[in-house]
Amino acid sequence: MSKTALKTASVLAFERNLDVSDAYLWQMDSQADNNSAKSPVVIKEKSVRGTISNRLKNAITNDPAKLDAETEKANLQKVDSAALDETNDTLIARFSMKVLPFTGKPNVCNDQDYQQALEQVVSDYLDNQGVDELARRYATNILNARWLWRNRVGTERIEVTVKCNDKTITVEDAKAYGLKDFSTNDENISQVANWIKAGLNGDEFIILYVEAKAIIGYGQEVYPSQELILDTGSKKSKVLYRVSDKKGFEDNAGMHSQKVSNAIRTIDDWYPDAEFPIAVEPYGAVTTLGTAFRQPKAKMDFYTLFDNWVLKGDEPDIDQQHYVMGVLIRGGVFGASGKE
Numbered sequence: 001m002s003k004t005a006l007k008t009a010s011v012l013a014f015e016r017n018l019d020v021s022d023a024y025l026w027q028m029d030s031q032a033d034n035n036s037a038k039s040p041v042v043i044k045e046k047s048v049r050g051t052i053s054n055r056l057k058n059a060i061t062n063d064p065a066k067l068d069a070e071t072e073k074a075n076l077q078k079v080d081s082a083a084l085d086e087t088n089d090t091l092i093a094r095f096s097m098k099v100l101p102f103t104g105k106p107n108v109c110n111d112q113d114y115q116q117a118l119e120q121v122v123s124d125y126l127d128n129q130g131v132d133e134l135a136r137r138y139a140t141n142i143l144n145a146r147w148l149w150r151n152r153v154g155t156e157r158i159e160v161t162v163k164c165n166d167k168t169i170t171v172e173d174a175k176a177y178g179l180k181d182f183s184t185n186d187e188n189i190s191q192v193a194n195w196i197k198a199g200l201n202g203d204e205f206i207i208l209y210v211e212a213k214a215i216i217g218y219g220q221e222v223y224p225s226q227e228l229i230l231d232t233g234s235k236k237s238k239v240l241y242r243v244s245d246k247k248g249f250e251d252n253a254g255m256h257s258q259k260v261s262n263a264i265r266t267i268d269d270w271y272p273d274a275e276f277p278i279a280v281e282p283y284g285a286v287t288t289l290g291t292a293f294r295q296p297k298a299k300m301d302f303y304t305l306f307d308n309w310v311l312k313g314d315e316p317d318i319d320q321q322h323y324v325m326g327v328l329i330r331g332g333v334f335g336a337s338g339k340e
Contacts, residue, residue, distance in 0.1 A: 006311050008336035009111035016331030017200060018138065018264065019098040023147070023255035024243055025224060026092035027084045030215050038092060040252040041222050043082050043240045050075040080240040082253045086219040091151060092211065095260050097142075099199025099206040102131065102329055110335075118310050122328070125321055131200045132193070133322050134329065137182050137267035139192035144177035145212050147263035149255075150223040156215040163209040164195045174212065180276055181269065200329070224253035265330055270319040272300055280326040282334075302327045306334070 025041040052071045060066045084091065104122020109115040141147065145158045152158065158174040169188050171177075177184055192208070199206030216222075225241035243254035262279045269277045271284050271293045278286050282302035284294030294301045305324050308314040316324065 006114055006117055007111070008307055008311065009109050009114045010335050011108055011110040012106055012114075012335040013108040013333045014328050014331045015100070015107045016261075017100045017102045017329045018261065019100060020257045020261040020264065021096045022241075022243055022257045023093045023095040023260050025082070025222060025253040025255070026094070027088040027222075028090045028092060028213075029088050030090045030213075039085070039088075041082050041084065041091070041224070043080050043224065043242055043251050043253050045236070046079050046081050048077050048079060050077055077238075078236045079238040080236065082222045082224050082240055084216065084218065084220055084222060089215055089218045089220075091214045091216050091222055093148060093151070093214070093255070094209070094211045095147075095255075095257075097208045097210065097264070099196050099208070101202030102126075102200045102325075103202070104328070114310070121310050122325070125325055126201075129318060129321060131197055131325070134267070134326055135193040135196040135200065136185065136189060138196050138264055139189050140177060140182050140184065141264045141266060142192060142208070142210055143171050143174060143188055144179060145174040145214070146179055146266060147255075147260045148212060148214060149259065149263065151214060151216070154216065156217075158212055158214045161211045161213075162192055164192075164206060167191075182267070182277075222253060225256040225259050265326065267326060268323055270323050272298060280323065280330050282327060282332070303334070 026038045027041050028038040052073060052075055056067070056070060060070055102122075104119045104126075106115060106118065109118075142162060143160050145152050145160055148158070152175075155175070157172075160171045160174045162169050169191050171188055177189075195206050195208060198204050227239040227241055229236070229239055241254050241256055243252050266277050266279045268274075268280045268284065271278065274293075278284055278293055282294075283292040283296075284301070285292045296304055299305075300320070302324060305316045305320050306327075309316060309321075309324065315321065
C-alpha cells in the first residue's frame with residue numbers, strides 16, 4: 001500500500017516514556033549540624049475570615065450603603081495550608097523518573113499498514129536526528145528545578161541531586177540554569193542527558209532519583225499540588241494533595257506526578273513567535289494563559305505535522321520533528337475519529 005493511500009488509524013495510543021512519580025515534600029534546617037534530621041511537610045486546616053473582594057454588580061458598587069452592607073458579610077472559609085516549621089528553613093522535594101525505550105511502536109493501533117509507516121518515520125528520525133536534543137532539554141528542566149513550580153520563587157538557593165545506578169551528580173545552585181532557553185550546557189546537563197538518552201534508546205534500564213533542597217526561610221509557606229474539587233458540597237475552598245508516608249500518616253504534602261511531568265517536558269520553544277518554553281502538547285495549550293500556541297489554522301499543531309509526515313512523507317523542519325517526537329514520548333491517544 002502506498003503512503004498516499006494510508007489513513008490515520010482510528011485507534012492509536014502511545015504510552016508515556018518518561019514515567020514520573022509524585023514528588024514528596026520534607027523539611028530540614030540548613031544550619032543544623034546533622035543535615036540528615038528531616039521531617040515531613042504536614043498539611044494543616046485553617047479556618048479564616050476573608051473579605052468580600054470579588055467583582056460586584058454596578059447596582060451595589062454605585063450605592064455606598066449597599067456596598068457597606070455587602071462588605072460587612074463574613075466570608076468564612078476552611079482551607080488547607082502547608083508551611084515549614086519555625087525551626088526549619090529548607091524544603092526537600094523528591095521524585096523518581098523511569099525512562100522507557102522509545103521505538104515509535106504504539107501501545108495500541110488497529111491498522112498495521114499505518115503502524116508500519118509510523119514506525120519507519122520514527123526509525124528515520126532516531127537514525128538521522130536521535131534523541132540528543134530532547135534528552136538535553138529534559139535534563140535541563142530537571143537540574144534547573146523548574147518542577148518545583150511556585151516553590152522555586154523566592155528561594156535563597158536550590159541544590160539539586162540526581163542519582164542513577166551507582167553515580168550521583170550535584171548542582172549546588174539550580175537557579176544558575178535559566179528557565180527561558182536551553183542554551184546552557186555543561187558536564188552535569190550532559191551526564192543527565194546521557195542517562196535519559198540511554199533509557200530512550202533502550203541501551204540500559206534507567207531510573208533517576210531526583211532531590212531538591214530549597215532554602216526558603218524559617219516557617220515559610222510551601223506550595224504542594226492543589227486538588228480539583230469536584231464535590232460542590234465540599235466544606236473546604238482549597239484542598240491540598242496528601243501522600244501517605246511509610247508510617248501511615250496521611251497529612252504529608254506532595255505534588256502530583258502530572259505537575260512534575262509537565263515541568264520536565266516544558267521544552268517547546270519551537271512554536272510560532274515563541275517567547276518562552278511551553279509544555280509539549282498537541283495544540284500547545286497553556287491553561288493558565290487560556291491560549292493554544294499551536295493553531296491548526298497555522299498548520300503548526302501536532303496532528304497536522306504528524307499526519308503530513310506519516311501519511312504524505314512531508315518531513316517538517318528539524319525543530320518541528322523534535323516537537324512531534326516529544327508529543328509521542330509524552331504519550332496519549334491520537335486516533336482519528338470517523339465523526340466530525
